[in-house]
Amino acid sequence: MSTEASAAILTTRNPATGEVVGEHPITDEAAVHETVARARQAASWWAGQDPRQRRSALLRWKRELVNGSMELAAVVRAETGKPTGGALFEIMLAVEHLDWAARRAARVLRRRKVSSGVLAMNHLGLLEYVPLGVVGVIGPWNYPVYTPLGSISYALAAGNAVVFKPSEYTPGVARWLAEAWSRACPEPVLQVVIGDGATGAALTRSEVDKIAFTGSAATARKVMAACAERLTPLVIEGGGKDALIVAADADIEAAAGAAVFGALGNAGQTCAGVERVYAVTEVYDRFLDAVKEKTAAIRSGADDAAAYGPMTMPGQVEVVRRHVTEALADGAVAAVGGPDSIRPPFVDPIVLTGVPEESAAMREETFGPVLVVNKVRDVDEAVQRANESRYGLAAAIFTRDKQHGLALARRLRTGATSVNSVLGFAAIPALPFGGVGDSGFGRIHGADGLREFSRAKAVTWQRHRAALDIMRFDPAPRAVATALKLFRLRHGRGR
Known part of the structure; x- marks a missing residue:
């Protein structure tokens, strides 16, 4: 996809053919602030709706997405x-999450009693979650429906209005989603602003109550710095360099199939896709042979029968080229494809072996159809190498031993791990998603995702006067003495 911005118009082109597919007015800074102001009014209306009314509107929106899929x-x-x-x-996955958020929000965010404890026995403690107000969502181009809706759906279900700034490569998708919302609900609870980084910066510096950002770690740092100006909280998903570990007892065919799908799906343009494989010595050769066999049948192209399409961002082709050529210069071997596989805007499958750990292909996010398969002594070495990355989004483990697999998953420094599959967590709406390190912080999806776009509020209700009334300037000496005695009995016995 290429974009051109002139005379306040963003022109988008099909990345495979170069043909113009859309022209969209750019939202300037003043218009961004006007949009947020409208969202503020809509947020007040939306938060005031009964949870059942919000659920009904969200499910109507869901039907618009399904019927117009x-x-x-x-x-x-x-x-x-x-x-x-x-x-x-991608749309099906997004709809599953939308449905889950719409149906579970009232239950997850409802007011509930909490234990009052000894010192406040005369109080009733209540915890509730209230909407933040207006959430700004800055979405990516690689999954322009599924990924932003991971924030949008949960923010809306939590009672917030949303202003969505899509990637400059996919504004048409965002406009379609907003138009579908307007058919489901007449209020501008979901609005779209369009443009490049300047539009995103304007949204970040506007009076939104939270920003949800998906993109590179480098851009995330800029967004975070801008949010710091107003102490605007944010949730970040900043990409990954995800590893797959193949244990000695793994189902090799299943592991190879998952690795190929995780690495090449969507032309490798998947934040939580597989970029590194660590296979133990005992099964390394068999695994690599299976990977080579499975990639032989995979083809990229512009036609709908191709396994995957072009690189959406032209500049990413050169990132792939640099990673591959530098790895080969560092002593790696191309088991499948190589530099000749790069034929812009397409990149055919590339499998590298023996890539040094300090190589860019092992340290930086490649974000293309390139899979590195390295040999390790055992799974302990695999975990160590996997955890040495500054990213920590997701990982996968293949082993027939369930308990061993779950133990390894706990040791991996990631926000999500799949055992005997890849990306399994993406299809389970109840599971939170997010990373650590350069992969970001905060969580979308699941109950944690609903709470991410809410504000915890504590409420107490004094039911009767305290038996020991010491929260005053003139407590009775006897009350103080009794309280001190109870304090020592409760906390001074070492158990």
Whole structure:
């Protein structure tokens, strides 16, 4: 996808063919602030709705997405180049999360009693979650429906209004989603602002109550610095360099199939996709042979029958080229493909082996259809190498031993781990998603995602006067003595 911004118009092109697929007015800084002001009014209305009314509106929006899924998939395909099947799968995943958030929000965020403890026995303690107000969502281009809706759906379900700034490569998808919302709900609870980084910066510096950002760690740092000006809280998903570990007892065919899918799906443009594999010595050769066999049948192209499409961002092709050529210069071997596989805007499957750990292909996010398969002595070495990355988004483990797999998952420094699959967590709405390190912080999806876009509020209600009334300037000496005695009995016995 290429974009051109002139005369306040953003022109988007199909990344595979170069044809113009859309022209969109750019939202300038003043218009961004006006949009946020409208969202503020809509947020007041939306938060005042009964939870059942919000659920009803969200489910109407869901039906718009389902009934218009082929039309939406065509927009996704035109702007990203991905096959229709991939676009539809992305929409299906997004709808599952939207449905879960809509149906669970009232239960997760409801007011509940908490233990009052000894010192406040005369009080009733209540915990409730209230909407933040207006949430600004800055979304990516690689999954322009699924990823931003991971924030949008949960923010809306939590009672907030949303202003969505999509990638400059996928504005048409965002406009489609907003138009679908307007058919489901007449109030501007979901609005879209369009443009490049300047529009995103304006949204970040506006009077939103939280920012949800998905993108590179470098851009995330800039967003975070801008948010610091107003102490605007944010949640960040900043990419990954995800590892897959193949144990000696793994199902090799299943592991190879998962690695190939995780590495090449969506042309490798998946934040939580597989970029590194650590296979133990006993099964390394068999695993590599299986990977080579499975990649032989995979083809990139512009036609809908291709396994995956072009690189959406032209500049990413050069990142892939640099990682591959530097790895080979450092002594790596191309088991599948190589530099000749890079034919912009397409990159055919590339599998590298023996890549030094200090190589860019092992340290930086490649974000292309490149898989590195390295040999390790055992799973302990694999875990160590996996954890040496500054990223920590997701990982995968293949082993027939369930308890061993779960123990390894606990040791990995990631926000999510799949055992005997890749990306399994993405299809489970109840599970939170997010990373550590350069992969960001905060969580979307699940109950944690609903609370991420809410504000915890503590409420107490004094039911009767305290038996020991010492929270005053003139407590009775006897009350103080009794309280001190009880304090020592309760906390001074070492157990």
